[in-house]
Amino acid sequence: MKLSIFGAGAWGTALAVALAREHEVTLWARDAALIEALAASRRNTRYLPEAELPANLALTADFAAAAHAGELALVVTPIAGLRATLRRLHEVCGQALPPVLWACKGFEAGSGLLPHEVAAQELPADAVCGALSGPSFAQEVAAGLPSAIALALNHGGEARRLARALHTRCLRIYANQDLVGVEVGGAVKNVMAIAAGVADGLHCGHNARAALLTRGLAEISRLAQALGGQAATLMGLSGLGDLILTCTGNLSRNRRVGMLLAEGRSLDDVLASLGHVAEGVPTARETLARARALGVDMPITAGVCAMLFEQASPQQVLDALLERAPKAEDGSELG
Numbered sequence: 568m569k570l571s572i573f574g575a576g577a578w579g580t581a582l583a584v585a586l587a588r589e590h591e592v593t594l595w596a597r598d599a600a601l602i603e604a605l606a607a608s609r610r611n612t613r614y615l616p617e618a619e620l621p622a623n624l625a626l627t628a629d630f631a632a633a634a635h636a637g638e639l640a641l642v643v644t645p646i647a648g649l650r651a652t653l654r655r656l657h658e659v660c661g662q663a664l665p666p667v668l669w670a671c672k673g674f675e676a677g678s679g680l681l682p683h684e685v686a687a688q689e690l691p692a693d694a695v696c697g698a699l700s701g702p703s704f705a706q707e708v709a710a711g712l713p714s715a716i717a718l719a720l721n722h723g724g725e726a727r728r729l730a731r732a733l734h735t736r737c738l739r740i741y742a743n744q745d746l747v748g749v750e751v752g753g754a755v756k757n758v759m760a761i762a763a764g765v766a767d768g769l770h771c772g773h774n775a776r777a778a779l780l781t782r783g784l785a786e787i788s789r790l791a792q793a794l795g796g797q798a799a800t801l802m803g804l805s806g807l808g809d810l811i812l813t814c815t816g817n818l819s820r821n822r823r824v825g826m827l828l829a830e831g832r833s834l835d836d837v838l839a840s841l842g843h844v845a846e847g848v849p850t851a852r853e854t855l856a857r858a859r860a861l862g863v864d865m866p867i868t869a870g871v872c873a874m875l876f877e878q879a880s881p882q883q884v885l886d887a888l889l890e891r892a893p894k895a896e897d898g899s900e901l902g
């Protein structure tokens with residue numbers, strides 16, 4: 568299959584390396600100098616230095632050429648770049664728009680929209696499109712280590728066809744019909760990973776981390792259901808799976824943000840030192856706004872927002888969470 572990947576950060580590069588083992592892949596980046604460097608060294612030293620780029624991987628900074636090259640477009644920019652990339656794809660391809668998958672995780676800053684809601688504003692109503700999301704650190708996927716991710720589409724038959732076409736022994740693709748659940752799981756686990764990094768940075772212990780993941784999953788699930796997703800999805804790859812990976816794996820950038828905040832570093836300093844996107848930061852604010860509009864209680868997310876945007880210290884946020892009144896495990900009041 569001919570695939571075009573838009574975005575040559577860590578994840579776009581890893582997917583390109585993995586998918587080029589089976590497919591004809593073109594990787595596009597907006598930065599022509601980056602593409603030149605990749606072509607010269609066959610390595611993305613800026614975003615994924617560990618991986619060698621296979622000889623059959625085509626590289627380009629020409630958006631239209633990449634758009635026309637693919638029978639499937641994969642948008643792997645951060646969510647901040649999703650809207651512009653979809654708009655450009657539609658402009659360039661018109662009626663010939665191929666199926667589009669996005670791999671970004673988050674709510675769009677400013678609008679608070681999930682990726683499929685952004686797509687509904689930028690692509691024609693009959694576009695076949697959806698999300699690729701799940702527990703998948705770029706370095707491990709590029710190295711060919713086994714991973715499993717979900718593919719959720721607005722068209723069930725196409726989801727199954729594309730899952731079959733993209734599936735490999737090491738990059739296992741599971742079709743899913745719950746686009747809302749898959750997107751909410753992928754977005755909000757990054758907020759929880761910041762919280763988990765803080766808890767571990769404050770040496771709260773293993774019990775605390777397990778409690779945080781479990782109560783975090785309850786928050787994510789409440790929000791997903793209020794937005795029309797299904798609870799079962801959040802027990803799957805793009806819910807529990809990605810939550811475990813990102814909250815416990817030291818390769819996570821969002822978890823690293825939390826750990827550095829717990830050391831007393833400022834958010835600006837932490838983000839400047841990261842060298843990569845940390846989607847949980849802008850998404851925390853949007854998650855909380857959407858939750859509040861829907862009357863969904865998300866105390867961990869609120870704590871992360873207080874720390875990121877209201878100068879609350881990690882210890883103050885931890886204390887506030889621990890001082891909450893007891894509740895039933897399903898979130899109801901004890902009465």
Ligand SMILES: NC(=O)C1=CN([C@@H]2O[C@H](COP(=O)(O)OP(=O)(O)OC[C@H]3O[C@@H](n4cnc5c(N)ncnc54)[C@H](OP(=O)(O)O)[C@@H]3O)[C@@H](O)[C@H]2O)C=CC1
Nearest residue numbers: 575576577578579598644645647648671672704705843844
């Ligand atoms: N890394 C991972 O393991 C995984 C990441 N993801 C998700 O994939 C998305 C991308 O992450 P990742 O590749 O890791 O991020 P990185 O920080 O490694 O790279 C970001 C890339 O996106 C480009 N970019 C940034 N803003 C825009 C924009 N507005 N328009 C077009 N391109 C842009 C950057 O280009 P430039 O250099 O020009 O700024 C760079 O190539 C995120 O939503 C992330 O949550 C999902 C699964 C795994």
Ligand SMILES: O=C(CO)COP(=O)(O)O
Nearest residue numbers: 701702703704819820821
């Ligand atoms: O989404 C990811 C793994 O599934 C990557 O997480 P980070 O963005 O926190 O590194």
